[in-house]
Amino acid sequence: MTDPRTLSPFDLDTPEKTYLDANELVINMGPQHPATHGVLRVILRLDGEKVLGLECVIGYLHRGVEKIAENRTYTMFNPYVDRMDYVAAVSNGLGYCEAVEKLLSVEAPPRAQYIRVILTELNRIASHQLWLGTHALDIGAITPLFYTFRDREEILKIFEKYCGARLTTHAFRIGGLQYEAYDGFEEDVRKFCKFVKPKIDEYEELLTTNRIWLERTKGVGVISGKDCIALGVTGPVLRASGVKWDIRKALPYANYKNFDFEIPTGQNGDTYDRYIVRMIEMRQSLRIIEQAVEGIPEGPIMAKVPKVMKPPVGEVYHSIEAPKGELGYFIVSDGSTQPYRVRVRPPSFVNLQALDLMCRDQLVADVIAVIGTLDIVLGEVDR
Amino acid sequence: MHAIVEYISSYLQSNQTPGAAGNFVWATIYILLVFVGLSIAVICMNWLERKILAHMQVRLGPMRVGPHGLLQPIADALKLLLKEDIIPAEADATVFWIAPFIVVLAAFTVFVVVPFGPTHAITDMNIGILFMLGVSSLAVLGIVTAGWASNSHYPLIGALRSSAQMVSYEVAMGLAVVSAIMMTSANAEGTGTLSMIGIVQAQLEQHEWFLFKYFPLGIVAFGIFAIAMVAETNRAPFDLPEAESELTAGFHTEYSGFRWSLFFLAEYSAMIAVSSIAVTLWLGGWLRPFPNALTGPTWDLVFSLFPGLTFLFLAALCFYSTVRMPKHPLFRIQTMGLAGFGVVLALIAAILFWGPARVRVQDIYWFSAKVAGFMYLYIWYRGTFPRYRFDQLMKVGWKVLLPTGLALLILTAIVGMRTEILSMFQEGLR
Numbered sequence: 001m002t003d004p005r006t007l008s009p010f011d012l013d014t015p016e017k018t019y020l021d022a023n024e025l026v027i028n029m030g031p032q033h034p035a036t037h038g039v040l041r042v043i044l045r046l047d048g049e050k051v052l053g054l055e056c057v058i059g060y061l062h063r064g065v066e067k068i069a070e071n072r073t074y075t076m077f078n079p080y081v082d083r084m085d086y087v088a089a090v091s092n093g094l095g096y097c098e099a100v101e102k103l104l105s106v107e108a109p110p111r112a113q114y115i116r117v118i119l120t121e122l123n124r125i126a127s128h129q130l131w132l133g134t135h136a137l138d139i140g141a142i143t144p145l146f147y148t149f150r151d152r153e154e155i156l157k158i159f160e161k162y163c164g165a166r167l168t169t170h171a172f173r174i175g176g177l178q179y180e181a182y183d184g185f186e187e188d189v190r191k192f193c194k195f196v197k198p199k200i201d202e203y204e205e206l207l208t209t210n211r212i213w214l215e216r217t218k219g220v221g222v223i224s225g226k227d228c229i230a231l232g233v234t235g236p237v238l239r240a241s242g243v244k245w246d247i248r249k250a251l252p253y254a255n256y257k258n259f260d261f262e263i264p265t266g267q268n269g270d271t272y273d274r275y276i277v278r279m280i281e282m283r284q285s286l287r288i289i290e291q292a293v294e295g296i297p298e299g300p301i302m303a304k305v306p307k308v309m310k311p312p313v314g315e316v317y318h319s320i321e322a323p324k325g326e327l328g329y330f331i332v333s334d335g336s337t338q339p340y341r342v343r344v345r346p347p348s349f350v351n352l353q354a355l356d357l358m359c360r361d362q363l364v365a366d367v368i369a370v371i372g373t374l375d376i377v378l379g380e381v382d383r
Numbered sequence: 384m385h386a387i388v389e390y391i392s393s394y395l396q397s398n399q400t401p402g403a404a405g406n407f408v409w410a411t412i413y414i415l416l417v418f419v420g421l422s423i424a425v426i427c428m429n430w431l432e433r434k435i436l437a438h439m440q441v442r443l444g445p446m447r448v449g450p451h452g453l454l455q456p457i458a459d460a461l462k463l464l465l466k467e468d469i470i471p472a473e474a475d476a477t478v479f480w481i482a483p484f485i486v487v488l489a490a491f492t493v494f495v496v497v498p499f500g501p502t503h504a505i506t507d508m509n510i511g512i513l514f515m516l517g518v519s520s521l522a523v524l525g526i527v528t529a530g531w532a533s534n535s536h537y538p539l540i541g542a543l544r545s546s547a548q549m550v551s552y553e554v555a556m557g558l559a560v561v562s563a564i565m566m567t568s569a570n571a572e573g574t575g576t577l578s579m580i581g582i583v584q585a586q587l588e589q590h591e592w593f594l595f596k597y598f599p600l601g602i603v604a605f606g607i608f609a610i611a612m613v614a615e616t617n618r619a620p621f622d623l624p625e626a627e628s629e630l631t632a633g634f635h636t637e638y639s640g641f642r643w644s645l646f647f648l649a650e651y652s653a654m655i656a657v658s659s660i661a662v663t664l665w666l667g668g669w670l671r672p673f674p675n676a677l678t679g680p681t682w683d684l685v686f687s688l689f690p691g692l693t694f695l696f697l698a699a700l701c702f703y704s705t706v707r708m709p710k711h712p713l714f715r716i717q718t719m720g721l722a723g724f725g726v727v728l729a730l731i732a733a734i735l736f737w738g739p740a741r742v743r744v745q746d747i748y749w750f751s752a753k754v755a756g757f758m759y760l761y762i763w764y765r766g767t768f769p770r771y772r773f774d775q776l777m778k779v780g781w782k783v784l785l786p787t788g789l790a791l792l793i794l795t796a797i798v799g800m801r802t803e804i805l806s807m808f809q810e811g812l813r
Contacts, residue, residue, distance in 0.1 A: 049540070139769045140620060140769040145440075146441050147441065215775050
């Protein structure tokens with residue numbers, strides 16, 4: 001007899017039979033479902049409420065971003081990357097700009113670097129707030145969602161004041177920044193740091209010691225550090241499994257080496273640890289922002305970059321620590337104004353692979369919790 | 384003609400419920416009153432839940448339809464009535480059609496024995512509480528058939544969860560109820576009662592709410608019931624059958640329009656029903672606070688002012704909001720409407736201050752106020768707690784509530800019989 005755990009949901013031998021005849025139930029979760037965070041389709045194979053296996057079907061939001069890149073100049077492609085992980089558009093922009101800068105062998109001036117770090121870390125907090133709100137909502141706590149969205153608004157206001165857009169910001173340019181920080185930018189950021197610290201405590205007050213929250217998250221969706229590495233899982237999910245890997249420290253980019261911050265790790269690799277890791281990360285991001293805003297140097301914000309960019313023939317891989325994990329850009333240049341190939345390594349796409357492993361032998365309700373804790377954005381999964 | 388008038392007016396002299404007095408005209412009137420009152424209560428609950436939840440969640444809630452969204456429930460009801468009535472092609476049409484009616488019937492029928500006052504109940508049964516528990520547990524039948532007849536996966540899982548949940552929590556609930564019923568027999572004659580009115584009167588005679596009786600046994604029993612009743616009505620944090628994030632809408636996923644609104648109506652009236660059981664059994668039903676300690680005409684007057692004061696407070700809130708409405712021509716009608724609503728509330732308050740009315744509504748007021756407290760708790764839970772997982776829910780029911788309930792039952796029996804047990808001991812020693 002075949003081990004049911006090795007079967008794919010598609011292997012159910014009597015698909016014509018209805019659920020009334022079969023002991024096993026095959027359920028389509030999504031693509032239209034309140035808890036799949038967009039248009040993810042999960043085919044669940046259930047025995048009662050127990051998950052025997054699942055398969056993710058993706059591609060409902062595929063827009064061919066990588067192919068578009070081949071028909072746009074390097075500058076023209078820049079806004080497109082914002083549309084991948086649309087809740088962390090600034091991070092996407094940072095990764096792309098730095099990758100092209102590496103290809104062109106230019107470096108953004110220090111002032112631009114500092115403003116980039118501030119905006120990127122603000123975006124990390126915004127992304128984590130959105131994750132927390134939706135994750136808690138999936139588990140049934142509806143109130144944190146509104147608290148986090150209220151506070152995320154303050155970050156979006158700073159983005160709006162800086163570059164005019166709230167979500168798909170297109171904040172950075174290859175070689176630096178287009179806009180100088182507006183008057184009072186530093187004051188706004190300082191004010192925000194002061195404002196959001198007690199708010200993070202407020203979220204924790206609602207959840208961290210809540211008995212139901214503990215029961216719903218402890219020991220749910222456990223993944224070991226070894227499995228994480230084998231599957232290529234990165235970001236808070238990897239760190240919660242006890243692997244201290246953060247690209248900001250491991251392969252410092254931008255000017256992260258100038259800042260003093262810690263990388264939180266968990267031990268158990270369960271949903272609760274991932275929650276705690278992200279909560280600490282938000283606080284650490286605030287620490288980085290506070291240091292950066294104190295140390296913004298004066299100077300230019302744009303390096304010398306040719307108007308028409310023709311990088312030398314070659315290829316480059318550059319990755320950054322996006323809120324969701326390692327976001328990498330692999331760009332091949334054939335010496336023309338357009339990239340020959342752009343390949344994006346999206347953290348959500350890779351992390352989503354762990355879903356099956358994390359949900360085996362758990363209950364349906366845990367699938368929801370695990371999708372939430374993986375913090376996927378379908379725009380990035382499907383690109 | 385004269386006989387009919389005689390028949391109708393004869394009830395007014397009796398001090399029984401219309402059902403117990405056997406007066407069908409008055410019983411019908413009471414049924415209509417309870418039905419209308421319940422529907423109004425559900426509409427109010429709908430609006431209040433949205434508003435209270437919204438304010439807990441730093442938002443405003445409905446603000447568009449009518450001043451402060453006061454007409455929103457009516458707009459929603461209209462929308463639901465006008466929606467296309469869909470029966471899925473694969474569904475079992477007859478069963479699909481019947482299911483919501485079973486749920487609604489079960490939810491409304493229990494109100495036959497709910498005592499809003501010593502005479503303000505449709506009827507008084509000597510098995511009142513048993514009737515309530517029995518009929519309210521029929522609702523699960525409707526939920527299961529709804530899930531089954533939909534012939535779809537999510538409703539099926541929702542229905543199965545719901546039946547398992549309701550059946551297992553009913554056990555703990557029953558144990559808590561039995562403990563309260565045992566307390567009714569702690570009088571000189573040692574005669575207990577299952578009648579809802581009798582239970583409240585027992586609390587009056589024993590000079591304490593059963594919540595505080597045999598401290599802490601009463602509180603524990605009440606706690607068990609308070610947890611089980613949330614699970615019984617499928618509300619957060621036990622709202623697994625309709626867990627929105629998991630099962631989209633649970634057993635009523637395939638329902639829409641009027642049929643869906645029947646489920647909605649049933650859910651809210653079931654909430655009111657179980658709350659009234661809790662109020663009757665542990666919180667003294669229609670009794671005002673301190674009916675035995677604070678007696679005399681002065682205290683009677685003070686407590687009888689409460690209904691009027693409540694409506695006066697609501698009217699004052701309305702007037703305050705009227706003053707704060709935006710001074711824009713677009714809001715003129717809304718402002719006038721709100722002021723008018725305030726005037727209506729103030730008029731009700733005035734009527735309630737009037738002597739005869741003041742005395743008559745006492746029982747109903749205190750009963751409703753206590754039930755309203757429970758309704759607020761329901762909303763508060765929903766705003767605060769995450770949702771339990773199915774196995775954890777079962778664990779709480781069978782491994783925590785059930786043993787506690789059993790121990791409670793035995794302890795209540797021992798404490799209730801302590802004099803007899805002591806005398807038996809003395810007999811044995813001698």
